[in-house]
Amino acid sequence: MMTPSEADEAGRARYTYRLRVSSTARTALLAEWDRCRWIWNECVAKSKAIHLRNNSTGEKRTCGPAQLDGMLTEARERTPWLREGSSVPQQQVIRDFGRSRAKASKDIRERLPHVEHGRKARARLTRYDRMMARRRPRKGQATSKGYREAKTWRAKTYAKIARQRQETGRKWAKKVVTDHDAIAVEDFEPRFLARSSMARKAADAAISATKRALIEMGRKHGRDIRLVHPAHTTMDCASCGARTKHALPLSERIYTCTVCGAVSPRDKNSAHVMRAGLNPAGAEGVRPPGALLPEAA
Numbered sequence: 001m002m003t004p005s006e007a008d009e010a011g012r013a014r015y016t017y018r019l020r021v022s023s024t025a026r027t028a029l030l031a032e033w034d035r036c037r038w039i040w041n042e043c044v045a046k047s048k049a050i051h052l053r054n055n056s057t058g059e060k061r062t063c064g065p066a067q068l069d070g071m072l073t074e075a076r077e078r079t080p081w082l083r084e085g086s087s088v089p090q091q092q093v094i095r096d097f098g099r100s101r102a103k104a105s106k107d108i109r110e111r112l113p114h115v116e117h118g119r120k121a122r123a124r125l126t127r128y129d130r131m132m133a134r135r136r137p138r139k140g141q142a143t144s145k146g147y148r149e150a151k152t153w154r155a156k157t158y159a160k161i162a163r164q165r166q167e168t169g170r171k172w173a174k175k176v177v178t179d180h181d182a183i184a185v186e187d188f189e190p191r192f193l194a195r196s197s198m199a200r201k202a203a204d205a206a207i208s209a210t211k212r213a214l215i216e217m218g219r220k221h222g223r224d225i226r227l228v229h230p231a232h233t234t235m236d237c238a239s240c241g242a243r244t245k246h247a248l249p250l251s252e253r254i255y256t257c258t259v260c261g262a263v264s265p266r267d268k269n270s271a272h273v274m275r276a277g278l279n280p281a282g283a284e285g286v287r288p289p290g291a292l293l294p295e296a297a
């Protein structure tokens with residue numbers, strides 16, 4: 001099957017090959033990988049422990065590659081099993097770990113905050129709902145003062161939640177707009193979510209309101225904001241451009257390409273597909289007239 005990006009790079013071939021090693025080499029390699037895996041797990045445990053400690057004591061300790069490298073040197077001195085292996089792949093594991101952790105924490109920092117304002121106010125809303133139900137006038141009767149009061153309180157609580165959501169959305173949008181020149185936004189209507197189990201969370205994150213805030217903020221600061229058509233963002237492969245036959249079900253969090261074999265977290269894959277969609281042909285620009293910024297290619 002020819003995919004668009006394959007067609008561009010005509011003449012390039014991909015081979016799958018298998019390395020057959022002797023049983024001695026195989027044992028040695030497996031032992032090497034065992035050590036590397038142990039070190040990775042140890043990095044995870046150490047960094048987690050320090051994070052928990054910082055959280056509970058308020059200390060600001062770090063657990064970067066330099067510290068981990070020091071720990072590795074110590075561990076190699078103490079443990080003959082670890083010392084048997086080469087230090088090169090072991091140190092590389094630490095560097096890889098540091099890189100993935102930095103990337104992961106960056107992703108977490110930039111994530112849309114999910115504060116669930118609605119959840120906090122739910123108890124109050126339920127109370128007002130019950131009050132209203134109790135005080136509801138019978139047919140033909142005028143509404144009581146108590147009923148009207150409960151109705152006002154309920155409306156006020158809803159308005160407060162909406163304001164809080166807007167505030168969170170605006171703060172987040174401000175941060176995103178400050179950090180980026182060009183932003184691709186998936187132009188989707190979160191209508192289908194309303195009927196799924198994610199409904200409450202989706203309503204709470206107020207996706208539409210946040211999207212609106214992002215677009216407004218981008219316009220205000222002269223950023224290049226593009227609305228990317230949502231079709232196929234969960235079906236295309238970000239690395240080779242192949243399209244799967246079916247949309248990924250929401251429960252499937254990992255995207256695996258059947259053509260090139262690329263594996264990536266679902267949302268990340270979509271984000272990369274959308275970044276590709278930043279090209280002017282594939283996206284509807286909502287860039288403000290007069291803003292002189294280089295177009296993202």
Ligand SMILES: [Zn+2]
Pocket residue numbers: 237238239240241242257258259260261262
């Ligand atoms: Zn692919």
